[in-house]
Amino acid sequence: MTTLHILNAAPTQTSQLSSCLRVLSAGDGIVFCGEAVQALRAGSLAAQQLQGIDPSCKLYALEEDVLARAIDAEALPVTLLDYPAFVALCVAYSRVNSWT
Amino acid sequence: MAKSVLLISRQAPWAGIGAAEALDIALAAGAFDLPLSILFMDDGVLQLLDQQQPQALEQKDLSANLQALPMFGIEQLYVAQHCLTVRGLADNPLALTAERVDDQRIQQLIRQHDYVMTL
């Protein structure tokens, strides 16, 4: 039974990402939205941390937030989402943990 | 069988009303006899610190609500050990009985509940 974690704050501002990474289980997913997409910037410390996570954990990002902030997420295996895809993910995972 | 909720409380007690409003969710679940556990994590662990003096800030003491939890049937309280440690509180007595849990146990707790609400 997998969990989809939703992050919305910048990793430079809060401990959302670091705490989430500690409590991630195999097979969980992370959706980056809002300022949390900063974690995907190539060359950032957060992006480096994300390189090291369990490969069974999938990374997703809300496309509108990536575009708005000119994020280059090339280095990471991130799937960009529109809202229909976001909804579908919430159905596919067993529970949604929204970090606020 | 009723669906269970794991409430993850991450706000410091005197940083605003967030911590109190998270606790209200727990008390409401208790009032309706619903299964809810609380995990205190990140700055949320500070809610459990003993000997705080909220009256210095003219604030209502949150610990009154915390002490009420078992009376409302909310007995599964957990506190993230790592978060206590990085705050220099590993050896401090807690104001409430809460089980100290490591990251693996937290992962398990999340998987064991139907819903997780992180506030």
Place this chain on the structure above:
Amino acid sequence: MKFVINVLSSSNAPATRRALRFAQAVLAAGHEIVRVFFYQDGVLTASNNLVVAQDQQDIAKQWQAFITENKLDAVVCIAAALRRGVLDQAEAQRYQREAVNLADGYQLSGLGQLHDALQQADRCISFGGE
């Protein structure tokens, strides 16, 4: 699938717009929204007293339209609303306040409504912070 959607931020927060777009996609995909629960600063989204500049998206208005057009159950936590100054007729009378500013389509109620919705639903998602 049945969803509970929690809105925890005011209409000025990007999270509140995200919540709306998500909710719209939930219905478009044929799923059901059991309840939209407004808590913490989310109660401010239910205010009928907001003035938004012409060149900006009026997210509060859009939320209200979405709720009424789809006949959704939109509950605003009464305790959170009172302390943030969002009152309906009954509360304004009870506390002798001048403004009745809970928008049409919303109802003030307790946290029990959140738990009631969770027991009925399959998924719960919250939008808050920024």
